[in-house]
Amino acid sequence: MFAYWVHNLDPFLVKFPPSWFIQGIRWYGVAYLAAFIFAAWFLKYEHICGRLKLNGTQQQNFLFAVFCGMLLGGRLGYVLFYKFDYYLKRPLEIFAVWEGGMASHGGLIGIFFALLVFGHRYHYSVFSLADLTIPVGTLGIFLGRCANFINGELYGTVTDVPWAVIFPNSPLPRHPSQLYEAVGEGLLLLLWSMHFLRKNTHLKTHPGLLASRFLIYYGLIRHILEIFREPDAELIGCFSRGQFYSIFMVLVGIGCCFYVKKYPEKGGVFG
Numbered sequence: 001m002f003a004y005w006v007h008n009l010d011p012f013l014v015k016f017p018p019s020w021f022i023q024g025i026r027w028y029g030v031a032y033l034a035a036f037i038f039a040a041w042f043l044k045y046e047h048i049c050g051r052l053k054l055n056g057t058q059q060q061n062f063l064f065a066v067f068c069g070m071l072l073g074g075r076l077g078y079v080l081f082y083k084f085d086y087y088l089k090r091p092l093e094i095f096a097v098w099e100g101g102m103a104s105h106g107g108l109i110g111i112f113f114a115l116l117v118f119g120h121r122y123h124y125s126v127f128s129l130a131d132l133t134i135p136v137g138t139l140g141i142f143l144g145r146c147a148n149f150i151n152g153e154l155y156g157t158v159t160d161v162p163w164a165v166i167f168p169n170s171p172l173p174r175h176p177s178q179l180y181e182a183v184g185e186g187l188l189l190l191l192w193s194m195h196f197l198r199k200n201t202h203l204k205t206h207p208g209l210l211a212s213r214f215l216i217y218y219g220l221i222r223h224i225l226e227i228f229r230e231p232d233a234e235l236i237g238c239f240s241r242g243q244f245y246s247i248f249m250v251l252v253g254i255g256c257c258f259y260v261k262k263y264p265e266k267g268g269v270f271g
Contacts, residue, residue, distance in 0.1 A: 004173040006166045011151040031147040035140035039063055042136060052132075053124075053269050062118055066133060069114025070107045070140075077106010082233045082241055104141065104185075104222075105245045108215075111137070119267075127208025127260055128268035134193045134214050142186025149178035156180070156228045177229040184221045189214065203270045208260035215253030219246040 015024035043059040046052035054062060078101045079087045079094055087094050111133060112126075119126040148154045155167045156175025164173035193210060202209045223246040236244040 004164050004166050007152050007168055009150045009152065026147075027150045028144070028147040031143035032140070035136065035143055036063065036067060038139055039066075039136040043132075050271055053271050058122055061121075062129070062132075065114040065118040066111055066136075069110035069112070071110070073110015073113070074102035074104065074107035077103030077109065081106060081245065102144075104144075105242075105249065108137075108249075123267055124269050125207045125265040125267040127211065127256075127265055128203070128270065130208055130211035131203055132269055134210055135190060135197065138186055138190035138193055138214075140186075142182050142190060145178045145182035145186055149176060149182070154178055154232060155230055157230050159228075174230065175228040177225065180225050180228055181222070184225050185218055189217060189221075192217070204268055206260050206264045207268045207270075208256060208265070212253050212256035212260060215249050215256065219249035219253060222246045223250075 011026050011028070012024040013027055013030055016022060040059070040063060043052060043054060043062070044056075047054060047056075047059065075094070081103050083101070112130070115126045115129045115133070118124070119129050152167045152169065154177070155165070155170065156177030158170075158172045159175050160173065161175070163176065165176045166173050193214065196210050196213075197203065200210070223243045226240045226242045226246070229240070229242070231240040233241045235241075239247075
């Protein structure tokens with residue numbers, strides 16, 4: 001019998017007095033803030049190096065648009081895709097974002113619509129803008145999954161592997177699936193996207209190819225890693241919600257790959 005590690009991490013970086021409106025600052029919020037700071041640095045650095053056309057004002061507006069799209073899409077996606085019946089009875093709790101509850105698939109949809117608005121305003125290709133979001137987005141996924149682990153939520157299925165963890169809400173050892181996803185969906189795709197940005201000329205000739213491939217890779221990785229994750233909502237057929245939505249993600253990615261190769265757009269953001 002293994003001596004499994006018992007999860008005892010505090011989800012709060014700082015706790016506020018009981019009389020305050022919110023309980024404190026969660027690691028989940030810190031993860032979003034860290035990703036936002038990295039995004040601001042990344043855009044500025046790429047512009048200074050002459051690889052990005054967005055000026056300072058456009059960078060700020062771009063980040064604001066992406067952040068709003070991610071927040072609104074992620075929250076609405078969680079409400080609609082995972083707990084629609086629950087929030088239908090408690091509509092005011094939809095706005096309690098400090099309690100957690102975000103869906104990555106919904107966040108991607110929200111970001112896409114935010115890019116449509118931004119691209120229309122500044123006359124940039126939405127596909128090229130999508131390419132720009134991938135390195136930042138993958139870092140956000142990595143940090144977000146790490147925060148899920150700290151929170152002791154979205155844990156994996158019961159297992160007897162030596163690295164299993166006993167989470168607060170479960171007496172049985174489980175896969176630390178949050179860390180699997182942090183590495184697979186976040187870190188690996190972050191390294192791949194950075195390599196693509198530096199070595200691939202398709203950013204200028206075929207805007208959207210990076211984002212299209214990301215949809216395929218993320219969907220496939222998510223679909224596989226969901227095997228180790230305890231479903232957090234009712235199954236759809238034989239698939240978890242994450243697996244089911246990832247199938248459509250892969251199909252959209254494949255379709256976009258063919259489209260951007262056959263009909264390359266102008267107005268790219270990369271110099």
